[in-house]
Amino acid sequence: DQQVKQNSPSLSVQEGRISILNCDYTNSMFDYFLWYKKYPAEGPTFLISISSIKDKNEDGRFTVFLNKSAKHLSLHIVPSQPGDSAVYFCAASGDRKTSYDKVIFGPGTSLSVIP
Amino acid sequence: KAGVTQTPRYLIKTRGQQVTLSCSPISGHRSVSWYQQTPGQGLQFLFEYFSETQRNKGNFPGRFSGRQFSNSRSEMNVSTLELGDSALYLCASSQGWGNEQFFGPGTRLTVL
Numbered sequence: 001d002q003q004v005k006q007n008s009p010s011l012s013v014q015e016g017r018i019s020i021l022n023c024d025y026t027n028s029m030f031d032y033f034l035w036y037k038k039y040p041a042e043g044p045t046f047l048i049s050i051s052s053i054k055d056k057n058e059d060g061r062f063t064v065f066l067n068k069s070a071k072h073l074s075l076h077i078v079p080s081q082p083g084d085s086a087v088y089f090c091a092a093s094g095d096r097k098t099s100y101d102k103v104i105f106g107p108g109t110s111l112s113v114i115p
Numbered sequence: 116k117a118g119v120t121q122t123p124r125y126l127i128k129t130r131g132q133q134v135t136l137s138c139s140p141i142s143g144h145r146s147v148s149w150y151q152q153t154p155g156q157g158l159q160f161l162f163e164y165f166s167e168t169q170r171n172k173g174n175f176p177g178r179f180s181g182r183q184f185s186n187s188r189s190e191m192n193v194s195t196l197e198l199g200d201s202a203l204y205l206c207a208s209s210q211g212w213g214n215e216q217f218f219g220p221g222t223r224l225t226v227l
Contacts, residue, residue, distance in 0.1 A: 043207070044207075046215045049215065091158075102160055102173070104160065105157045
């Protein structure tokens with residue numbers, strides 16, 4: 001049973017438009033969420049994170065929104081650029097004080113930004 | 116500061132053999148995690164080591180094992196290889212749980 005789900009395996013967006021990548025989780029003990037980007041033949045690189053005490057975190061063109069009641073988060077990229085084409089992984093972890101302290105990754109969404 | 120390094124980058128083995136993969140974390144990072152990436156499955160957590168102790172373990176059979184040395188370098192071993200073990204194996208280091216993880220480039224293992 002996947003605890004972190006990314007239901008869209010792929011997404012295509014025109015350059016300059018907004019990319020919205022979605023992620024759902026089932027474990028209510030998760031309280032820290034991260035997004036990673038992965039190019040072919042490279043390891044994932046950290047993009048942005050959000051703690052459960054917040055509902056939004058912004059870093060340049062990247063914004064992550066968290067809806068705890070819906071157990072849903074999304075990553076917005078505005079404006080999208082061709083260099084953003086990559087696989088995006090959503091990840092979740094629990095507070096170190098609890099037993100749910102593994103980092104669980106979703107299956108990833110492949111984003112293609114079309115010039 | 117040097118990033119996470121993994122050796123070897125590519126490996127071809129046959130069924131029944133065993134393999135050892137190596138990971139050198141970023142200097143000062145004491146937590147090392149291992150993941151298996153296969154198409155459509157994302158990154159599956161294998162285990163995490165911190166100060167030479169395995170703190171967390173994923174749902175993989177006992178054929179998958181690991182260890183961490185006093186210098187934080189880590190090795191992962193897979194015995195009695197199966198075709199389904201073909202995957203990209205990623206190592207990540209961090210200062211501790213809940214912190215950003217830094218990934219190495221991975222070892223691409225092919226089992227024939």
